[in-house]
Amino acid sequence: MTKKKLLFSGMAVVLPLALAMVLVLHPIRAKSEAAASPMEVRVDNFTFGPDTLTVPVNSTVTWVNKDDVPHTIASSDRVFKSKALDTDDKYSYTFAKVGTYAYYCSIHPKMVGKIVVQ
Amino acid sequence: MRKTKLSDPNTNGFIGHDHNNDGIDRRGFLKCMAWAGTGALCVIEGGVLTSRALAFDMGSKTKSHKMGELSFVQISDSHMGFNKPANPDVIATLQAAVDKINALPEQPEFILHTGDISHLSKPSEFDMVDQILKATNKEIFFVPGEHDVLNDDGAMFRERYAKKSRGQGWYSFDKNGAHFIGLVNVMNLKAGGLGTLGSEQLQWMKNDLKHLKHSTPIVVFAHIPLWTVYPQWGWGTDDSAQALSYLKKFGSVTVLNGHIHQTMQKVEGNITFHTAFSTAFPQPAPGRAEGPGPMKVPAEQLRSILGITDVNYVQGRQALAVVDSSLV
Ligand SMILES: [Cu+2]
Numbered sequence: 001m002t003k004k005k006l007l008f009s010g011m012a013v014v015l016p017l018a019l020a021m022v023l024v025l026h027p028i029r030a031k032s033e034a035a036a037s038p039m040e041v042r043v044d045n046f047t048f049g050p051d052t053l054t055v056p057v058n059s060t061v062t063w064v065n066k067d068d069v070p071h072t073i074a075s076s077d078r079v080f081k082s083k084a085l086d087t088d089d090k091y092s093y094t095f096a097k098v099g100t101y102a103y104y105c106s107i108h109p110k111m112v113g114k115i116v117v118q
Numbered sequence: 119m120r121k122t123k124l125s126d127p128n129t130n131g132f133i134g135h136d137h138n139n140d141g142i143d144r145r146g147f148l149k150c151m152a153w154a155g156t157g158a159l160c161v162i163e164g165g166v167l168t169s170r171a172l173a174f175d176m177g178s179k180t181k182s183h184k185m186g187e188l189s190f191v192q193i194s195d196s197h198m199g200f201n202k203p204a205n206p207d208v209i210a211t212l213q214a215a216v217d218k219i220n221a222l223p224e225q226p227e228f229i230l231h232t233g234d235i236s237h238l239s240k241p242s243e244f245d246m247v248d249q250i251l252k253a254t255n256k257e258i259f260f261v262p263g264e265h266d267v268l269n270d271d272g273a274m275f276r277e278r279y280a281k282k283s284r285g286q287g288w289y290s291f292d293k294n295g296a297h298f299i300g301l302v303n304v305m306n307l308k309a310g311g312l313g314t315l316g317s318e319q320l321q322w323m324k325n326d327l328k329h330l331k332h333s334t335p336i337v338v339f340a341h342i343p344l345w346t347v348y349p350q351w352g353w354g355t356d357d358s359a360q361a362l363s364y365l366k367k368f369g370s371v372t373v374l375n376g377h378i379h380q381t382m383q384k385v386e387g388n389i390t391f392h393t394a395f396s397t398a399f400p401q402p403a404p405g406r407a408e409g410p411g412p413m414k415v416p417a418e419q420l421r422s423i424l425g426i427t428d429v430n431y432v433q434g435r436q437a438l439a440v441v442d443s444s445l446v
Contacts, residue, residue: 084268104309
């Protein structure tokens with residue numbers, strides 16, 4: 001196959017995908033940026049970042065998995081538990097009560113984090 | 119007890135006398151030799167170091183007679199459904215593993231799969247693995263990895279692969295005088311902890327071993343290592359010491375695990391520990407990266423660090439030969 005053909009066939013796949021991604025991602029990104037993303041926890045390299053997050057009561061916290069392997073968000077006291085999150089999957093939970101919520105990944109239990117609700 | 123760690127396949131480890139005073143002579147050598155720079159051949163024999171021609175042990179095509187009275191293959195971590203840069207084609211590499219098995223000069227009697235069959239516990243992923251493995255024409259025994267029990271506590275896994283199992287999927291069986299125990303250590307994991315067997319499974323295992331002669335060779339297989347490889351990355355099992363204590367009275371115990379996507383061996387007393395290659399993607403050596411995630415290597419190197427494990431047991435001896443071989 002020539003270089004030109006390769007490029008073309010590659011573009012044919014990538015372009016519509018990129019367009020679709022922009023369409024889908026844009027509103028979500030705008031929303032989280034408006035809140036300056038303090039309510040987001042990144043799951044990356046088998047760690048929660050930040051591992052302790054302090055939020056006001058009634059906040060919705062969103063976890064996003066940036067790893068190549070699935071993770072879960074599971075409250076140690078069984079208050080909440082996500083399904084397995086694949087790469088770029090998100091999970092949100094709204095904290096209606098003041099308190100400290102310890103959580104971990106039930107697949108990789110060495111991964112632990114905390115949400116402090118004030 | 120003296121511990122010998124053999125993470126380097128070129129290392130020769132020696133186990134001296136131990137002093138458990140239980141009447142079992144655990145003197146022995148473990149000798150590991152590099153195989154074409156990519157795998158390791160390990161032979162352990164009670165008391166005597168036997169040195170065989172490497173080609174013979176490696177199952178060379180020139181071999182003229184049957185070496186073992188029991189021969190089986192371990193494969194692990196096929197992660198069907200994984201499609202990230204570390205290996206965009208896990209179907210092709212699993213197929214290569216099947217080709218490798220089918221080309222073995224001494225055909226294994228059966229296959230052990232030590233878990234992470236699928237990447238995301240999807241029926242379509244299990245279906246694909248089943249279809250590919252069918253070409254081996256062999257009986258296959260599975261234990262689950264954490265990726266196989268993601269959202270249903272292993273119900274689908276047991277329905278497909280462990281119908282006659284107990285509890286969360288554990289079971290045992292006998293083959294040619296050796297006793298095999300498949301354990302589940304990927305469920306009910308506690309925050310901050312490692313793999314877990316749990317008291318119910320441990321009790322079952324204790325009972326399962328009770329009626330066996332101490333001369334019975336034991337093979338234990340489970341997904342997460344039953345020895346502490348690297349706790350910082352969760353590479354170990356919290357209550358494995360309890361399980362291993364039940365195995366002390368036996369003369370020959372081999373523990374086969376997966377999960378860490380690289381080969382490693384260790385001998386402790388009467389127990390030989392071994393972890394297998396993945397057929398899907400490699401992971402970094404303990405502590406050699408920020409985390410234990412999939413490791414991207416140059417495409418032309420990938421198949422040299424994926425592979426299968428061939429195990430031969432010679433009846434009447436304490437010998438169990440474990441041979442890792444990469445896909446290329
Ligand atoms: Cu995880």
